[in-house]
Amino acid sequence: MVTPTAARLCLTGNAVYRSRMEIPRMLDGRLKFRHLLLVEALSAQGSVVGAAAALHVTQPVVTRSLQDLERILGVTLYERGPRGIEPTEFGVAFTQYARSALAQMNQASRHLQEIADATRGHVVIGTHLAGSNLLLPRAIAQLKHDRPALRIVVREATPDALLEDLVAGKIDFIIGRLATVPPEGTIQQTLHAETIRVIARTGHPLAARTQIPLDELITYPWVLPGTETALRTELEEFFHRNDCSLPPDRVETTAFLTIRQLLVETDMVAALPELIGASDPRLTALPISLDLVGARVGITLAAGRRLSPASEAMMQSLVTIADSVHPRQAQSD
16 A cells, blocks of 8 residues: 555655656756757847758758757747737747857867967957047057057947847947946946037027026037936936926937037037046037936856957957056946
8 A cells, every 4th residue: 555655655665766857858968069059040130040041051941940959959939920929938048058168168269279379369349438538549559559469349239239239249349338226147247437518519699608597508510429328217207306397309220430420510419427528629518517327348258158358458458548547436336
């Protein structure tokens, strides 16, 4: 006769046995590197058609490979619909690990190449407005002076797009305005604090004034950062605190070259890092305070990912230049 206690032990033992049988699924040789590439492409493209194009294979190959992967894992990774595919909870989780694994392998390959030839290698830097005007160009020039064969790639995009690329291993680190709280899976290193000022051309009608009321300033055309940026949120809060609506005549962009040209050639104004105005004689800061609007500029890294020697050298160059511009402000968070 089997007692209730014995039955429970038997069931528990079977569950443990089944669990032990299921754990090695991804380590039994069936999971291939191409499966990781497949998941990354499907999640990035949102369709079998897009993934097939990105991987340079046919749609049936993508479909068969996905079915094969789902059999290996024993879960459904994507829900199919009329507009494409959406990752399930399992798909979202596995995509994160796949991207992390791909990024690590890419980093390992580059690291080995740079060990073989320490004078070469390459680094990919993501940047947005706060880091691109002065700090990054000077750091690049300094590093290239010492290592002319080093290839440096700079990609400019919105903060959200750069974070996606960082997680996916497409860029090594981000230089620019730091978030108040580091995004999940990242660490930050502050390089300097950045004062935000209202910038205009040197010959602007308001440039010679000693005092400018805000209600007069917003009658001029403005260049504002996009709604996805932290600076835009802070500016909206600034206008709200001062009982003003957003300037009705405005352009929205974070493209530095576009902003600078609009300021130089028109009577537009923009809220920008103070160094932008200081580094261009055609621009000047207007005498009005943007109270509580400021930023920390620094480096955002993927947590737990080892940097290549080239990336380490680029970071050190940034720290050196930041300390020369804003002494004693560089620190880890």
